[in-house]
Structure formats: C-alpha cells, structure tokens
Amino acid sequence: MSALVVGVTWLRWRGHLAGYLLAALALGGWLAAGPGFAVATEQRVMLAALAAVLLLLGLFSPSEPGLGEVLWGGLLGLALVALAVSGPSLTWWSALVLALAAGCAALGADGGFAERLRAPAIGVVMIGSGQMLIAVGGNVGVERVGALALALGLVALAGLVPFGSEITARGPATPASLAWAGFLGPALVLGLVARVLPHLTPDEAEVYSAVLIGLGLVNLFAGVFGAWGSIDPSRMWRFSFIADWGLVLVGLGLLSPAAIGVGYLALLGIVVVRMPLYVWSRRAIATPPQEGLSRTNLLVAAALAGAAPFAGFSVRLLLLQAASSLFWPLAAVLVVAMLCWPAHAFRLARSLGRPDPRTRWGFGLVLAASLALGVVPGLVLSLGGY
Amino acid sequence: MLILEVLAVILAWLGGAAVLLSSGRRGIALGIGAAGLGLGLSEFAAGAGEEAILVLLGALLAAGLRLRDGGRGWGTLGPGSTPGLISALAALLGPLLLAVYLLPGRAEPALLCGMVVTTLGAMSVMATGERQLSLAGAALVAFGVGAMAGPEAAIYGAVGATLVSMLPASAASRPQP
C-alpha cells in the first residue's frame, strides 16, 4: 500500500513539493515502522471494495471534465486511508485523518473549506481527548466523559447530525461531500472502531454504546424524514447517506460482534452501492428530470430502499435481530424508520435519469454487488472476520 | 525542570493563541512554531529527547509551509478580537482546571501542553471561515492530539500537522494531496 502511495504521489505530483514530501513520508514510514503496520481482515475487504469502486467509476462514468482529477484524488485518498488504518496507533490514524479531511475539504474550487474541515477536525479533537481521558482516567466520571467523547468523535468524524455541515446545497454535489461520506469515511470509521473498542471498560462501553445508538437513531430519522421531505435531489441524496449512516451507528453501537458486523456490512453497502449511484446521479441532476422510470431505475430504487434481495435488506434483517436481542423496543423504533425509508427511494432512482449504455453496465455491476451483499451476507461477514 | 515545564506550557499557549488571534501568514507561522517549541520542550522535560527534536522539526516544517501563502503580514490582534482573547484565556484556564481538579497527579506537563494546543486549535477551526486559519488550526489539533497521547504519538501528530500544512491556503488550482 505504501508503495502505492509512493507511486501515485510520484506520478501525479512530481512537479510539486508536496509530492516529494509525501513520497518520502510514505517510503520512510514504510521502511521505519514497517512491522507496526498491519491491515486488519475487515479493512482488507473494505479497501478492496474502495479500489473496486474507484475502478468502476473510472470505467463506467460518463466522461466529464475533471473526472480524471477526481479519480487520481480518489486513488491517493485510498492509499492514505490504507496508510491510516494500517498504522500502529490511534494517533497515527488521527493525524492522517486530519490530513485526509483537509485534502478532501480542499477538493472543488468553491469556498466553504473551513466548514467542511470543521466536523472531521472536531471529531479528531474529541477522539484524541476521549483517548486521553480514558488513558489517564482515575475517576468514573472522567472515564465516562472520555467514552462519550470517543462516540461523539466518531459521529463528528463522519459528518453526521448534529455535527454535519449544512445541507442546503442545490445542484450537483461537490466531490468533497461525496468523498467524505461515501468513500473515505467508511474505512476510517471502521479503523477507529477496531482501535477503540478493545480499550473500553464495561462502564465506558455502556456510555459509548448508548451515545452511538441514540445518535444513530437521530441520524436514521433525520435522514429518512429529511430525504422524504426534500424536493431537491441533491439534498435528498445527502439525507439518504445520513440515513444509511444512522444504521451504521446503531450497528456499531450495539457492540456485540454480530452487530458490529452489521455496521461493517452497512458501510460496505454505502461504499459499493450508494456512493457510485450518487456519483452517477450528479450528471442527471443537472439535467431536467425525466418522466417515468425505466426498469433499471426500478431495480435501483429497490436496492436503495433496502428491499430483499438487495444489500439493505440483509443489513436490516441482521440489525433488527441484534437490536431485539438487546432491547426489543429499540428494534420497534428501527422498524418504524425502516418502514418510512422507501418513501424517497423512487425519487432517488428517478434522479438518476436514463443512463447512457456505458453507465448502464456500471449500474448492473453495482446492482450485482448489492445482490451479493444481500444474498450471501454470511460470506461477506466471514471474509471480514466477523 | 519545573521552569522548563512552565515555560513549555506558556509557549504552547502563546503559540496557540497567536494562531487563534492572527490573520496574517507571519503571525500564524510564528504561532505554530511557538506551539511546536512548547510541545517539544515539554517532551524534552519529560525525558524524551529524540521525540522532542522530531516534534520541533515538524513544527518548523509546518510553520515554514504556512509561511508560503495566505494573508500577508502579521495580522495579530486585529479589530474585533476581544472574544478571541477571552477564548484564548479560557483555553489556558480550562485545561489547567481539568488537570488540577479532575486529573490530580496524573496530568504530565506534556499532556497539559497538548490539551492547551488542542483546545486552541479546535477553537481556531470552529471560529474561522478562512482556509488559512482553518488549516493552521487543524495543524495545531494534530500536534495537540499527538502530544496528549504520549511521546511517540507526538511524532505522528507532527507528521499529521506537516501533511495538513502542505495544503495551499488559497483555493487556487494546486493539486490536493
């Protein structure tokens, strides 16, 4: 992976100072701390999925100016994520997350850099503080606040309610908002969870779990109802990401291995299904909406709504199973949100417009991936070591 | 040693506050440098010499990178910076109180430095809408979070700060990392 970073950086940014520095850093890091770097099983799957999505986007996206730039950026981001999640400690992870967040926020020429960087930076601050409070500890209250900070940091890092940036954008999404919620975020959060969980005492874990589940529900409802009430497709897509992340948070917050597996599955779903579709929707959103839906759109709607046999359904199935074994009213609340979920799926699918033939192949592959996640979730989970 | 530790905390605070209260490249660069020096000193006082040097190196690098673009001059304590000043004071007092009352006997000076720098960095990130200051704040956060986690982690923090600082402060068409 580090070799990849070196290569990419060298190829792309030979002319810049940053390129040399990054290449040196990656090389140095690889040589010096080599033994400390290890990629966990679930991260391997996630990184492979990210790479596959990047390839998919490169092959099947309708050609548009700036696509190459975005793809190169994505490749570099992928490499940095790999570096971050394979690093030796949480601080290493935090440092690279900051760099990634800053780079991601710098994507796109418009303003708003500071707003975009705000949430991840605060996330890193809170994770660092939480880590410190738990490590120093000595006092139940302090440790609980530490666990709280870790959970809030996770939520802030992913840019979710209540830490998300303002969702008012009209028109196509910027690459920055795409990349963070749908591409880099999932892998980073997965890395965070793997580093945080083993160090929590039961008392701290309780706080961490409660906060994540609570904010997960908040995000789930905010996403579902926000998308439901949105008219602008771009806004609707963002809310749909938030809803998906809500499921992830609940899964990660339930703490049982099975539930964390659900979170992993949902994150994979975001990366492999929602993210590419969102990328392809950006072009269609710019053009006036079409009447009616094609068959492909219907299938996509079903996949986005979490219908069986697509990915979302297995996530819902396993999540409800895990939730009800902890506390069944939680499962009931989840069901309410899931029941309202399909309300916006058809409009999302319509916002994709009629894809050109090349992109239609991409749709097919995404649907196939979603099908695989939905039909054999057990296989995907066991690949990830859950 | 005590003097060194107190000096480190004061330097770190002054540096962070300089970042928070500046809008020019010189003020910001100086702030980052000072904060890094403070952190390095605290590591040195804790007996981690190599780490201290690396952190200092990172701080110098980050400061140098910040010096290359963005708003010109010092821009320190411009008009309307009273809330910033009060926040900066709170950023010193808050961690101090935390260290004294909630973590009695457990907070090393390096940890205190880290807390101060992190708080100031977070404040910069939260308060500003400008890219230059936001980047500087993120760099401070990276330094501070590293320092809070221990000597070895402080190096990672410095690496992160350097990486963040590589980004240009203007939204020109420079490639992103």
Add this chain to the structure above:
Amino acid sequence: MPPALALASPAVLVAGALAVLVARGRIRQVTAATAWLAVLAGVGGWIAEGRVPTDLALLAGQGAGSLNLEMNAVTVTFGLAVLVPAALLFTFQERRRDESMLALWACAAAITSIEAAGIFGTALALGAAATLLMVMMGPQDRVGPRAVWGSQMAAGLLLILAAALLASAAGTSIYSAIPSGALSGATFGLLAGAGLLVSGLVPGRGWPAQVWLSPKLAGGAMTVAVSTPLGLNLLARTYSAGSGSWPSPWFHLTLGLIGTATALAAALRAQAAPQRRICLAEMVPLSAGLALAAIALGTPLGVAAGISAVFATASLAAVLPLLPESNSGLGLLGLAVAAGAPPGLVFGARLLSLEAAFESGTVPALIALVAASAWLLSIAALARCVWLPATDPPRGVPDSRLGSAVGVVLSVAAGVVLGGIESALVVPATALLVRFPAGVLTGGWGLVSTASGEWPALELALPTLVLVALAALLGGPRLGHHGGDSVSPLLGYRLPSGVGALTRARSRLAELGGVFGSGSMGAALGRSQPWLWVVVVVVLAIAVTR
C-alpha cells in the same frame, strides 16, 4: 439426496427463467412448460418423499436454521395455490421475454417463502418476490406496483421484527420449533399484520384491486395470483408458530372480523363498479377475505375450510383475468363460477367455511352470516356485471377463450372432487397446523361431510352439470346490450375514486414529509452551528456523568 427435493420446484423455475433468457422465440411455451414442470416437481417431490415432512438445511452455522427450507403438506398445498394459477396465466397470456423471466423468478421466490422453515427465510423470500414482481409490472404503471411493493416490504420488516423478538424470547424463529406459549400477543400481531399486508386484506381498497386495474392486466394478474396465497400462508403458519393456537381468543374474533369486513367492502365496491373489470377486480380480495375469516376460526374444520378457500381464491385469480369481457357463454360461465355456483370449487370452499363457522359457536356463526351476505352481494354484483360496459380503454392483453375454458373446467372439476382434495392435501396440511381429531372432516372423493352438514358434491354435480348443459341448449344465453339504468349501483354506496384517493393520500404523505424535511425541524437538523455542537457535548457530558 431426498431432502433436496424441497428445492426441486424453485430450481425448476429458476432454470426455466434462464431458459427463457436464451430461448429463441416460443417464450410463452417455454415459460408455461417450466411452470407446469414446477408444479409436477413440487407434488412429485413430496410424493417421492413418501409424503412425510422433510427439512433441508441450506446453510450451516449458528442461527442459520431460520433459513432452512421444509417440505410438507402445508408447503405443497400453498405451493399449488401459487403455481397452478401462475401456470395457467403463463400458458394463456402472452408476455415479453423479460416479463416472463421476472415472473418465473418471482414464482421461485414465492415458493421459497412458502417453503421457508423460519420467519427470517419467509421475510427474505417475500421481499425478493415483491421486488421482482414490481420490476416485472414495469415502470408504465405508476401506482399499482408501488402499492404492492410497499405493503410487501412493510410486511417483510414486520416479519423480521417478529422473528427477532421470537429469537430473543424463545431462542428460535423456526415456525415448528417455537415452544408452546412463547408466541406473545405482540409478536403474533406482527405476524398477522404482515400476513394481512402481503395479501392486501384491508377493508379499504387494497392493492389487489389496484394492480388489477393497471394498464397491463397480465402483470397485475400475475402479481395477484402469486402474492395473495403468500399472505394467507403466513396467517395459517401462525398456528404452527403458536403450537396450534393463537395467543388470545380475541385474535380469532378480530381477524375474523377483518376478513369479513374485507369481503363485505369488496362486495360493496363490486356492486357499484362502473365497468366490468373493476367489478371483477374485487372478486379476489373478496374471496381472500372469506378465506381469512375461515382461517381465523381456529377450529380444525375452520382451518381446513380456510385452506380450501385459498384454493378457491387461487382459482379466481387464474380464471378471471383470462375471461372474455363479453356475454358469450364462456364469459357468463366464468362469472357463474366466480359467483360460487354449485358445484364449483368456490361454492364448495365457502360452504365448508359456513359449516365450520356454524360449528364453532354462535358468535362466529353470526359473523359467518355477515360473510354469507357478502357472498350474496357478490352474486348480485356479478349478475349486474353482465350488463356493464366492457373495459374502457381496452386492456393490454387479449383474453384467452381456451384459457378461460380450461380454467373454468379445472375450477369446476376441483369443486366436484373437493372431497378428494380435502383428504389428500387439505386435511394433512391442517393436521400440521392445528390438532386435527379424526372425524372432523370425512368423506370420499365426492363427498365432504362434517358435523354440521353434508355436501355430496359428486352426486349432485353430475345431474346439475347435465341439466345446465340442457338448459344452455334449450334457451341459449342470448343477452343483448341495452342501455338501461344498469350502471347505477345496486346499493347507495359511492365508490371512491381509487386513483383520486391515492393521489390525495400521496400528497398528504408528501406534506407530512415536508414537515420533517423542509420545515423548521429539517432546517435544525440540516444546519450545523458550532454553538449547537458545544451544547450537545455539554448536555451529553452532564448526562453521562450523573
């Protein structure tokens, strides 16, 4: 090898779908052959097994048992109720290649949902079938498919919740393994609610009537034929989950009333229908409502009658879409079968349901009286339907004379040998669901005998059929068209415009969504304010340290 026979029928269907994909022309023939082969595979597999229940474990590992398949009298019975109508429709309706393929897949998913041994498996397969059917009905129709899919998805989620609750309370969500008494009222409510949603059993205008009116009848008819038995299957399986009974006697009453109300409402709408097809569209929900009322009786005979009524519903779902919309002899014969003229299957099943209700007490019998009046109303509606104008605009698929003839003959023949069907399929299936004492339902091939009444179907059927043929020869059914007042409803009941009501509901939903999304709440959620962050952190910090 043998347990894998449970997979035979779905496997045939999937293979057939692939064959359709590569077939050159002759799509209808391939599809029809596949469907009939699947019928044979399902029944043949069961007979080859020696007609004993068998389980097939698909996956290994903890908790995987809920995805097992099983094959027993219940699955074969309901499988036939899905596959035979589907096969008839496949044989006599023209479909495009993609539609045929999707429909075959949907049938495979439906059979899997019936054969699923656990609730998780049922939910999974159900959702898959719903999605495939929605995609099959295609994008032209903008309302019907969504209505079906939405209610099926909702049902799937309710099922998952029920399964999860059962798994945490009883340790398993496999129908037959749930310990006696572990099925709580809430869980049962979820299961029953899911069943009602899947079959569209609501007193209001449910999805079956809606999709029937979709521009292309072929898709709507297939959806109704495949989905309706699935929900009733679920409701019947609740007996298996509850070890032969429901958690509270009130559930019997409630569901019985819901079924009766569904039937009555459908009959009311049918007698006010302005077009023939709108009238026919209500016949399947009506029949399904009566089946639910019978299943809800909870007595052995009631459940048996309910399963027979599922067959009757399936026969209607197959015959009515193929029926020519004219007053030809065949068209009128089809209407008579739908009206429940003896000795048809519809008549036999409803008679059995009446007997079951009369046997099980005064209150159920009084409810049955209401159900009988719904039946009466449906007869009146179908008689009025003869004078209604044909569908305008003309439906997308030409009717099939041969198909409706075959369907009518099958339906009547099944009614004549009702006793045989009962003893071969229905009674074994019922015995798996509830405790079935010997002697509740006896008779031979042509006789159905219960404590409260007798139906010598075969003996009476032959003279009746001969006489009907004679009457047809003597005074042929010459019914001209006359522009009388027949389009006005029989009873003063206004049919709410289904599309209008749906549009209103949708706009109301959108308003509701608007409150969340664009209103102040959405603004608060979508906007990020640093002070809000601080407040959240401080409040939570205080909360966790207290």
Add this chain to the structure above:
Amino acid sequence: MSLQLLQSALEAMLIAPGAVLTALFGALIEALTRVARRRTPWGLPPLRSWSGFAIVYGLVAAAQLSMPLSPLSPTDTNLAVAAMALVLSGWLGWLPSGLIAGARRLLIFQALWLVAVMAPGVFAQSLRPQTVAVLLVGPEQGIKLAAGVLYLICLPFLLGLVGEGAVLPVSARLFLWFPYCGLFVSELLVPAGGGLAGAARFVGLSLLVAALTLALAAGAGLIGAVRRRDSRPAGGRVQTGDRL
C-alpha cells in the same frame, strides 16, 4: 362414489322432490291463481331464455329438502346449499331483464330471507334442516317463529309476485314454488314420521305455506295498487312481468 348414490341424487333432482313433483306443485299453485284471476286454469307459460338455468338451481335446492320418501337421506341435505342455490336461481331469473330497480328489491329481500333461513341454524349450530327443526324446541321456538314470519314476508317478493320491477319468469316460478315452500317446512316444522303419510303431510304443509304466500301477496298487491293510484308515476320504463 357409488352408483346407487348417483342414482338417488338423480331421482331426487328429476322426480321427487325434484322436477316432477316440483312442476306438479307449481302448476297446481299457478292454476289456482289463474282461477282466482278468472282465467282458464291451464295453458303453458312461455319459456323465457335463462329460465332454464334458474330452474336447474331450483331443482338443486329441491333435492336438499328433507321430505320423507326423498331418495337422498335427510342427513345428506344442507340448508346452505339450498339457500345459495335459490339465491342463484333468483339472479338467473333476473338476468334477462337487467333492471336495477328489480335487482335492488331482489337483493334486499334475498338478504332478509337468507337471515331467516340461516338464523335458526346459527343457534342450532348446524346446517342440516332436520337437526335445526328438531333442536330448536321450547324457549328457542321464538327464533323459529321470528324466522318463519320473516321467511313468509320475503317469499312474495322472491317469487316475483309483487313489487315494482320484481321479475321472475313464470316458467321459472313454476319450479321454484316447491323449493321455497318446502325449505320452510323442512327447516322450521318438526317432521312427523316417514312414509307416504309423512310425504303427504310435507306436501300439504308446503301447500299451506304457498297459500299463505299468496294471501300475503294479494294483501301487498292491494296496498301497492292503492299507493300506485295515489301517486301515479310520470312514465318511465318499468317492466312489471307477469304478476297476480
């Protein structure tokens, strides 16, 4: 199936209480009414289209009567079969006219009549006519009484004797008199022994029911005639059919 059963079913439908007896019974009643209207007592009614189907279901109902000497044993008969067959025959008779006014009346009276037929069964928890007749004795006789009254009130309308737009071709009505009247006797009156005497008693009681129906119809017809004179309709197409 045994051939013997089939044979008995055929006998039941075609001879007694089926076609032959039913036709004789109906002819007698119709002849009596013709006499009452000062016409010749004979003369075949015109066979209308669809009457045939109505007659078939009338015969199916007739086979369900628990008349002594009936080839089908009384335990083989079923109230619900008879009731639904008669309902169907009513609609088959209505079909050629296609008039909504008549359909409404038919529907309402059929519903009431269905209640009258089924209600005693609800309380006896059985659909076998004999069981119902025997079980409901003593205090529960009230149910039978009420059902009987309701039954009789409905009959003139169901047989198309009175009412605006009530239509039942005479050729069909000929075959429906006995099923309707006999069902009343089977279900509501306690049987008294078998044999020829029992059968004669059954037919006699049925005749009594028919006579009561005619009387009721005459009364209703008188009232209807008075009301019609008071408010003469402003024209419009109303098909009255053959009526008393």
